[in-house]
Amino acid sequence: YSLLSSGINAEYGKPCFNYLSQCRLFSVSMENFIKFIKHTISKISPDISLEEARKELLSECDRYFEESIYLAAQAITTTTVNRINDGDTILIYGRSQLILRILLTAKEEGRKFRVMVVDSRPDLRGVNACERLTEAGIPCSYVYINSTTYVMKGQISKVLLSADALLANGYVLGPVGTAMIALIAHKYNKPVIVCCETYKFSERVQTDSILFNELADSKDMLRTKTGTPSPLADQEHSVSMVNLVYDATPPTLVSIVITEIAELPCSSAPVILRRDTKRC
Numbered sequence: 001y002s003l004l005s006s007g008i009n010a011e012y013g014k015p016c017f018n019y020l021s022q023c024r025l026f027s028v029s030m031e032n033f034i035k036f037i038k039h040t041i042s043k044i045s046p047d048i049s050l051e052e053a054r055k056e057l058l059s060e061c062d063r064y065f066e067e068s069i070y071l072a073a074q075a076i077t078t079t080t081v082n083r084i085n086d087g088d089t090i091l092i093y094g095r096s097q098l099i100l101r102i103l104l105t106a107k108e109e110g111r112k113f114r115v116m117v118v119d120s121r122p123d124l125r126g127v128n129a130c131e132r133l134t135e136a137g138i139p140c141s142y143v144y145i146n147s148t149t150y151v152m153k154g155q156i157s158k159v160l161l162s163a164d165a166l167l168a169n170g171y172v173l174g175p176v177g178t179a180m181i182a183l184i185a186h187k188y189n190k191p192v193i194v195c196c197e198t199y200k201f202s203e204r205v206q207t208d209s210i211l212f213n214e215l216a217d218s219k220d221m222l223r224t225k226t227g228t229p230s231p232l233a234d235q236e237h238s239v240s241m242v243n244l245v246y247d248a249t250p251p252t253l254v255s256i257v258i259t260e261i262a263e264l265p266c267s268s269a270p271v272i273l274r275r276d277t278k279r280c
Contacts, residue, residue, distance in 0.1 A: 025214045028165035028202040068199040072260035076195050079258050081106045088113040088157045093181050095125035096162035120145040120177045122220040152184050159185045163196040169205045170251030170266035176244045182253035191255040198259050201272050214245040
């Protein structure tokens, strides 16, 4: 670090990062962006003013957002749409902006397909996904996750999932329930396609959902969509409720991972990580 870089990091960087860490546990994508910020600060020339350094840092952040997020999503969408055929019935889980973008783009290009939206409590994010897709004219069905085995058996042609992270050992970190969906699809020989930008790749290694996870508000599990009290409401003080955010899906259950770079097996995650390390 130069004196300028150290000053920026100490005066502006650390207080912001500390504040964010107190708000919530860092996701993999947040960790990677913070690493990018620190690396960018370390490269700032000591010969420029603080205002020029600020502009350079903001410019690099804009480039990161454009290349790693917006353009990456566009490239993944283009690749994945080509895998959607007329007559397909595609199963998705919950709501993912990237998956919705892929399906809406496929509809705009004239592909004729159906979507099976699988959802789970307590968030019920699939309701919004179903609404978005039906508004676009895409035929949809909506089921809870406990019905996945029934619908997977004969109706589904492929499974389209998003990821919150792809770990170095090939495990996919996704919304809790993702591993169950992938396991059922594997049981019935349905292809499981995971869409994941490379800024979500992580050097972390884990094989379960306990080593690293995030806990959501356990009181969410007591809320019902209709407003009626949950059967567990009276047991809140005697029952310890755990509302996990993520689960880990083994690479053996994933057919392919589509990134902005290429279509890869989960085992290729270390290759991408080495590439990004060299770029830094």
